[in-house]
Amino acid sequence: MDSVIWSRLLTTETLAFHIIFATIGVGVPVFISIAEGLGLLKKDPHYLLMARRWTRGFVITVAVGVVTGTCIGVMLSLLWPQFMQLAGNVISLPLFMETFAFFFEAIFLGIYLYTWDRFKKPIYHWLTSIPIIIGSTFSAVFITMVNSFMNTPAGFTIDKPSGKFTSIDPIAAMFNPATPTKVAHVVSSAYLASGFLLASIAAYFILRGRNHEYFKKALKLTMIAGFALSLLTILAGDFSGKFLAKYQPAKLAAMEWHFETKKEAPLIVGGILDKDTHEVKYSFKIPYGLSILGLGSPEGKITGLQDIPKDQWPPLFIHYTFDMKVTIGFYLAAIATLFLLLWWWKRGNEWHPWLMRGILLAGPLSFVAIELGWITAEVGRQPWIIQGIMRVQHAATSSNQVGLIFVLFTILYCLLAVICTTVLYRLFKGKGPEKELIERKWESDVEVVNS
């Protein structure tokens, strides 16, 4: 195998691993802050403990996020030197600002972790959670801007004979056409997945028969947020569809197996593709669906793959990754809605074991959706590393030792995954919130018996 394949594999592996922790890193602080804020507002020790316990787990995952983020940050230059040389000229500003945002977050995380009881007014401690949220969310915003640039490069002109970039406009590069929809979709889905992760932990304990108010409050909090965020994420996804139809028709067409340019295009769900005839069998078709998704009207004319040179087609398997992530997105919205309806409806039982199982499943599923969505977005850009400007195979390092490095990093990530899980398991094993509330004298034994 050549260095291009190895470089792609190593980048894929690193990002696939990193985005799990990055998602937690962006989303969970929001929930920690909400819990602590509610706890202070309602003077409710359950929420205060929730913030502490979530933080305790969070900091382990954040460490893995930091180190793998460092890896991918440096790897971009090590594996894709030509890409960084070119992109560095135009898009290094948000990359630079991302470092600042992370710096800001790291400082306040250090403060937040070690000052639970140090301020005379507890509200000051809560206030230090705000810069953490700002820092982590803006890290995501800035890095997504860089990715957006790869999809819709802007902010420069190419000097024809030399092929060099001239008249650079860093701000226009940052706010390229893909930025608004991508940023909205990435941030809302990171919040969403984090919410469902925390919800699924609470649901797990409720299923195991732990009926302390703590778990129920945790689930209600995350489900309310999950409901709102799932709608936002679906909305952001819809905007992404409109964006793709206009700026990256090849990606949209590959996602939808849409070959012939036409109006009133149906949305194809699932199915099997005949590679030679481009006929789709066994699929479920939503009439006018694609035209509505792409252009907001059944009359919309959607570009098909036949009007795109074949050497610029993205791999067609992204149809499946796209369908699966959308399905999961709707599943999350449905289960949160169901929970809220049963809660609101007096005779409903929102703690029904089957509903709890559904929520338990939703946590891991939301992370599967994050991975699938990322695969759809990145593979859908192929064969380009910078759409229309630079192909992936022209960007990779000339070194022939990437294979060895790939093996080393694979071992490293496996090790980290195992140890991280073990550490988290040991951290919470046998130390339930019920016990901790009593230890902290925030709740007496009697209360626990009564509840």
Place this chain on the structure above:
Amino acid sequence: MNLAYIGITVLWLFAYGYLIIASIDFGAGFFSYYSMLTRKEHVVNRIIERYLSPVWEVTNVFLIFFIVGFIGFFPDTAYYYGTALLIPGSIALILLTIRGSFYAFANYGVRKNKIYMFLYGMTGLFIPASLSTGLTISEGGFITKEAGTVLFHPDRLFGSLYSWSVVFLAIVSILYISASFLTYYADRAHDFPARQQLRTYALAWSMPTILASLLVFWGLSMHNPTHFARALDYAWMFAASLVCFLGSLYLIWKQKKFGIAFLLVMFQFAFAFFGYGISHLPYLLYPYIHIRDALTHTSMGWALVAAFIAGLFLLVPAIVLLLRLFLFNAEYVKGGKEGK
């Protein structure tokens, strides 16, 4: 001053920042492990932990900042260094990953064990060794460009006396910087047994530091005479560095004013590091990358400078707050205030 020089000065400041705070961190890991082996961990480890816990994450950022900024200001460096540093860079990344994550696992997780202490101690020595190859490569002779492809020659790197002298200097400097800082920190905490122990470490590593720097000079004079000759133009900076070193050594020896002593150590390395940097210019990589040719477009360069200044307005107050809460908070240092 033109943009290229503003850029490289900012970046070099961050590299210097990384040098100091990462040294403290790396050395601390080594001393923790060493004191465990010699059964003295009860003496020094509490001091080390109290300092490191709130700040470890910040350390990595300095490095990333330097790398991202370097590529931002001088995009061509990505191409040359990216190709050349694949192996040493990847090794440094793996070690940094192990170090960072294991630190968190042990510190925020449940318990410590010997494997963790070992990894934490050893990575602290190997990371600087692998990172220092970046500086070595910048002197030229390890990268050639043939038919438009950048070729890296690891055999030359491993066979070079200069390369090994830099590795040696990196390791002993770390131990010296770290020990002199921790001595000061222990003094502030009024932890006198720890202070005594750490002071002996500082004294022990002082002479090797100077020896190693002389070795590096000697190696440089043979490897890159041009750079060596330019370094002699800035001889006063290296002389000032030596004076600061002698001052700090005197204070640590006499056991007074540990704070000033550490400040002098910082100046010692500042003079040497900036003397090295300024004499290295105008080349960012001998003889391929000249600072003028490598500079990014003016609009991007100024945008980065603007972002940097705006960022400082955000970061400086935040860092001051961090330092006030932990480093310069007498009660925290002494262990009066617990967090978790």
